[in-house]
Every structure is written in structure tokens, then in C-alpha cells.
Amino acid sequence: MNKVMYLEFERCIGCRACQAACRECGDHEGLERNYVDYIDFSENRQTFPMICMQCKNPACAQVCPANAIQITPEGVVLSASEEKCIGCRNCTFACPFGIPKFDFEKNKMYKCDMCYDRSKHDIAPMCASVCPSDAIRFIDHDEMMQLRRQRVQMNMIEGKKPSQDDKWNYVPEFFGVYSD
């Protein structure tokens, strides 16, 4: 798997299609493993999606006393294995992104696994498949690096980016790459 999940919070429109789609993944038993929240609804409608960062050295796995959280050869951090999980919920407290969740009925944790049944075949996870604003993308590493450079490039062309306070005070001199 040479692809990465690429998040662009600014693009999020708060539709929560990623959450609905997460439930649809075959291995997810109808439970969503990601979340979308408002930054501050009283101020504006900015939302952000959060999925597992698939950390190289994941806090959830580190604190697991039963060694139940496994990492695949591709680097995907899986949900706790059913046989090993003792239901201590350490992982839910350790994760700085609030990703692992706990199923009290089955007494085990579950978390985002990048739709491993899909991503291991290089098919986009459900959240990235459906995200209507491309806030969540499943792309090649090279494409990701190019996207990051493009950001910088655009800022240089425009001189400055409009901010929340002065966005309408900004006179454009540049129109699209296709402009005459």
C-alpha cells in the first residue's frame, strides 16, 4: 500500500457523510469510528473530520496491557483483537485524537482501521471514497507531496491569502490557471 490518507480541514463542509459511510464498511459492524465536530458553532460553521492518524508508534497500542492492538505490515493500526482485549479502556484515554471507542455491550474497543479490507487492495476507505468536499482523500504519497507544494505556490502567486476578517477587502488580480 503506497497510498496515504490526506486531510484538509478547511475543505470540510460538515456533512458527516464520512461518518455515515464508516458504518457501511463491511468490517465495521455498523459502528462509526471517525467523527466530525464544529470548531465553535457560535462563531461559524467550520467543522473538521477526524480519523485515525495510524501513528508509527501509536499511544493506544503502547498503553494496551494485553498487547491487543496490532499493526499490519502496511502500518495500519487495527482494532483490538477480540480474544486479547480485556476491556480496560486505556487506549481510549491515551489517544490524543480521541479515536478509539468502546463498545460496552461487547466489552471491547473498536477503532478506525482505514477500512483495512478495502485499503489492503488499494481501494479507498469508505470515508475518503464518499467525502463530497475531498477533505478526506486517499492518494499516492507523491500526489500528496505535490498538493502540499501547490499550497505554497498558490500563496506566492496571490501574494497573500484573505483571512476571516479581511476576506472581502481583498482585490483579486489573479484568475485561475487557465486565464488568458
Place this chain on the structure above:
Amino acid sequence: MSDFLTSPEVQNLIKPGEKLITTHCCYCGMQCGMHIRVDEKTGAVKGVEPRYDFPVNKGKLCPKGVTAYQTIEHPDRIMTPLIKRNGKFEKATWEEALDVIEANFKRIQREHGKDAVSVFGGVSMTNEKCYLVGKYARVALGTRFIDYNGRFCMSSAAGGFLKTLGIDRGATLPWTEFEHVDTFFVAGSNIAECHPTTTQHIWKAKDKGAKIIVADPREIPMARVADVHLDLKPGTDAALAMGLLNFLVEHDYVDQAYVDERCDNYEELKASVRDWTLERTSEVTGVAIEKLEKAGHIYGKSPRSVMLFARGVEQQSKGVDNVSLYTSMALLRGMIGKFASGVATMTGQGNGQGGREHGQKADLLPGYRKLTDPKAIEYVSGVWGIDPSEMPKPGVSAFEMFDEIQAGTIRAMHLMCSNPAVSAPNLPYVWDSFNKLDFFVVSDFFMSESCEFADVVLPACSWAEDEGTTTNLEGRVIRIRKVREPLGDSLPDWEIMKRIAERMGRGQYFPYETARDIWEEFRIATKGGAADYSGITWERIDDEYGVFWPCPSENHPGTPTMFKERFGTANGKANLPVVTYRPAGEYANEEYPVTLTTGRVVFHYLSGNQTRRVDFLSTMSKLPFVEIHPELASSYGLQTGDKVELRTRRGSIVVEARLTKAIRKDTVFVPYHWGKELAINQLTNPCLDPMSRMPEFKVCAVQMKKLPANTPLHINPLTVPLGSSVPFMADHAIATSCHVMDEEVHTK
């Protein structure tokens, strides 16, 4: 059932024992492509799989689309015909139900004439069904009273386009060109919530430096990143557009060569907007002059711009004016008929485009032919095999049908694919009208609020249980596939119409065995009309990812970009409008000091009859709420979560307050997806546009009152019974009355 495999170059996850059936979402006009996962052995619906290769949505779906399959085998589905006896619905067979319908329709038509039976259609159905609704009303029932719920949705856009461009096709360009656009002017369209999968195209253009201008009373998600947010007062779009038109003229942004060659009436338009200086525009719309200037410069300088609008500008008593003025902005800039530029309305209903073209409208026949044109009557009568003299005259618009019920002209109704008990304005009046009907038949697949008024409910099947085509918001004709056999005793709407036609002794005009039979007749019926589908075949749709109408022959490539050489008017030139500004039908005054506007949330579709039943969607958005600016809220002592009573001249509602700075200080917003006591349309104003007959859902004057914290909210909106305690106020029963005051008062 027709299978359709995924494209060979696209990788999809196909689980063992399952197959994918390629179709489209049932909800909005985007008609996003999707695969439905079906169990190979049992045929049961298992889930959804993205359809990465469909060019409009590229696999993307909104939460409604992701969960759409859950409505197909939902436990709430109506499984058998239901007949109301002693106020209670009892299960019945098709024969029993049809007996009752036949007896009542025949009795009422014998006693009160053919027009006493009416048909109210909808456009969340396939083209085949929408086409047949018009034929069913005119041939099987012989009534002139036929109209459809597009009057609450698309009719102002249609009116505006017909007036200026001569042909009403929702978009003059395909969505796939969006990424090459330089400026989007988004007016009254909450794209992120109502057509979320369009966002990807706009963001892609923005990545390349495109500018976004948003005109909306709320800071909608797209306005958050827009270059200019024109936060206008609800109902002042015409003023904004005229101000900007004047700005384009004054700053020499007009493409003079294009206007000279392709537009009529330019000098008159110029003269009519001359008085709309930025100062006056700012005073009427409440938008700062600096913002108007920025927007004008961005739009004026942009070499390729797209004007996008939706219900925000259309659902007003001057919706047609708004549409034709915004369209004129694109015309003055020479944008229509060119690559990556043009004008588009964001069609709200699944088949809002196709459904309005083929004879569901009171004054239209298939192929966008006019019912007042003797040649059109002759042609369509020929296709239908009836005598032209049998063709009924034009009827009245959807909301005016309720006036006819109150007047006693209409005594029976067959309602299909619509839920006006939630979606019409001034609901107390509508509910009373339903109660006044002598006989009321509803076809639906869930027990809607309108069904509860019915004498007979017929179980229609869902979109996934029949073959057919729809036309998406671009004008692209696409294929809907049958995913499973109809559940229980349910039948496709066309089969229901056919059976009633047989009972009315008109069966010989409805000899259809499959939806495809209707499609073939429909192609001939549209031949030569403005919306010509005659060259489109189901095979071509599969091969070409949909075909754009007009497509007059099978070797015609279809028309993705409209008006390349000429417009649809008689002389081929666009008509620039001359508009006298009219204020909204009702606006804030001392007694009703706040402006109410209504709209959608991302989790629900129209009257919510489907989406309120889906677990994920109802969890995410259970009840209506009112969005209030903290400054306005503080003058009422309101906090988030407080209960508020909103009251207009027509009705009242209790909702929870949600405070946000992302809305104007003089405006509140309530979504409209709930019925009965939770329906905001109890409050909305049925002041109609003079041309499109569109009610003014988007503007009305409202009082607010803080209520004690222990005021009960209605917990289960699906089961709140609607008894005789309907708060119907006879004083306010004059349906189309508008409180028009003079403009001076308004602009203060």
C-alpha cells in the same frame, strides 16, 4: 432485472456472494452515481458501494446518499393498499382499493364534471412516471387540474430561463467543466448542505485560484471560504442583482460584442438599472458597499464565471425576476454558451429537471410543449391516440389547487410522490383543504403526513424497485436500475396509473408491460419539442455515462453545453429583462419584527418522509431548530437550547434556539423537513410569484417569544398524531393574499 458490471478499469470491493447493481441516488438533483450491494442468492439489499467512475460525483456521496439504500427494505414500508374505514386505515387488496377508487372517481365526475377529480404529481420519480402522470390526468381522468410539487421547487428557475434564454435547461454547462471556472457566483444556494457532491468541483477550481462570491443571509459553509459574502436581507435578491448589473455597465465590464450579437433589450435593461447605485443597493439589501464593489469587480474581471442559484432566490414572490436578473449578469459578461462558464440552477428534486418538462405542469405537454399551442395539442394527441378536442385545457398551479378545493371546484385528488402536508406554505389552509376533499387517494411508499388525510393509500414501490431514467441537474439523462422486486404488494407508480386507467375505461391508452414501453412512447412524444429526448436510448446512456438533451436523433451526440450558437427564443437572441423592483410579500414591522427564512439541513430531503426514518440521519438531526444571531438573541434573553415560539400571521411553532454569528442579525432560519406541529410551513407565506406561481417560502415576518424551559417539545415527529385540533385560523384563510406595503417603509 438488468445487471451492470463496474467498469473494468475501476476497482471496487465486491464481497463474496454479493453483486453490485449500478444506479443513482434517489434524492436530490445531483443524482449521484452509486452501486447497490445485493445478495446474489436472496436478492436482499446489503449496502452501498461508491461508483468511482461516474463523472458527476466520482464516487462521492452525502450522508443521505450513503444511507439511501436503507429506505428500500425499511420496516415502515407500506406493503398493501389501505382503505380508511371509520377513521382508521385497514389493509385491503388491490381489487378492493381499485373498486373504491373507481366508484368514487366515477361518481364525482358524474355529479360534478370531469375536472372535479385532480392529480397532484411529484418529480422525485423517473421520466417515464412523470410523463405518465400528465397522460394519466388528461387521458385516463380527462381532468384539466393537474400540477406537481415542482411549483414549490423549480418553477421560478424555469420561468426565468424561459423568459431570458427561451429554453429551460437547469444548467447551460456540464459539471465536469467546473474545475476550469474562474469565478463562482453562488446566490441563495447552500451547496454544501443541499448538493454536497458539487463541492468537490468548486474546491478543485478554488485550488487553482478560482474566486467564490456567495449571496446568502446566512454564512453558509461555502461562504466561510468565499472571497466575498454578500449577506443580503432575505427577499432582496432582485435589488442586489440590479445593483450589480448597473455596476457591470458603469465599469465597462459588459462584453459589448456578445451583447450586440446575441441579446435583445440591452438599452432598456441599462436604463432600468441606472437608478440602482451602490448606495441604494446597499440600503435595500443591507450589504456593505465595499462588499458590493468587491463582488462586482471579481465578477466583472473574471474571464470564465458561472452563476449558480437555487431556492434561495427562486422561492420568492419575485423568483422569476431574480432568476432572469442573475441570468442577465451572465449574459452581460458574455458567459452563456461557452466553455467553463454559464448559468445553472441547483435542481432540488431528483428528477426536478426531467419531471418538469413532460406534462406534469398544468400548462405543459411532453417535450416542453405548451398546452396553449394547437400544433402541440395535435401532435401529442396523435401520439396518445386521442382526438385533439378531448385534450383538457390548462389547469391551475399546485398551491392554487387548494383554492379550487376550498371553492368546491376540485372534489377528489390523486396525490403521487409528494407530501404537501409538509412542503406547502400556509399549512393550516392546506390541511383544511385536504379535509374538505370528498375523496382523496395517495400513492406513497411510506406513510406520509399527507397519507393520513387519505381515503385510500396505495403502496408505490421505491426508486430501487423499477427501471427508468431521470434527468439530473445538468440536463444529463441517466439510468435508474431495478435493484430488487417490489416489496409486498407494492407496485411502480406507472402500474398503479395503468390499473386506474383500466378501471376508468381508458385502458387501451395505457398498453404498457414494462417501464421501457413507456420510455419508447415518451421518446416519440418529445420528438420535435424543446426538450427532445428522441435520440436517447437506454444503451447510449450506459455507454456514454448519460446523454444530455436536446438529442434529436440517435447519431446526435447530445448537448452538454447549451446555447452555443443561438438561444431558444424565436429570433435566437436572449431577452434581457426589465424589472421593476418589488419588495417581498411580507416583511418585518413593529408587530412582526424579525425576518424568517427556511431551508434544508444536509441530513434530510424535502418533507423528510424518507430521511426521518433512516437511523443515522434522524440521529444527526432529530428536530427542527431556529438559528439566531447572538445579538438578536440577547434582546430576547435567549441562550442556545432555550425554547422559542415563532409566530406569523398564519401560524406558530415551538423550536429550540441555536445561537450562531453565521447569520444576519435581523434574520432567523428554521429547516422545513418536519410535519405537523413541527412544520415551519405552518408559518410561511403563500404569496405567489405572478408568473411561476411559486410561493414565498424564503421570506416572512415573524414574532419571537422565549418560552419557559419546561415547555414540551414534540419528541417523535413521526408519530405525533394530527387530530382535529389543527390550529386552523379562518381569518387567515385567504390563500394568496400578500401584505404589500410601500417600498419606503421597507427600505428603512
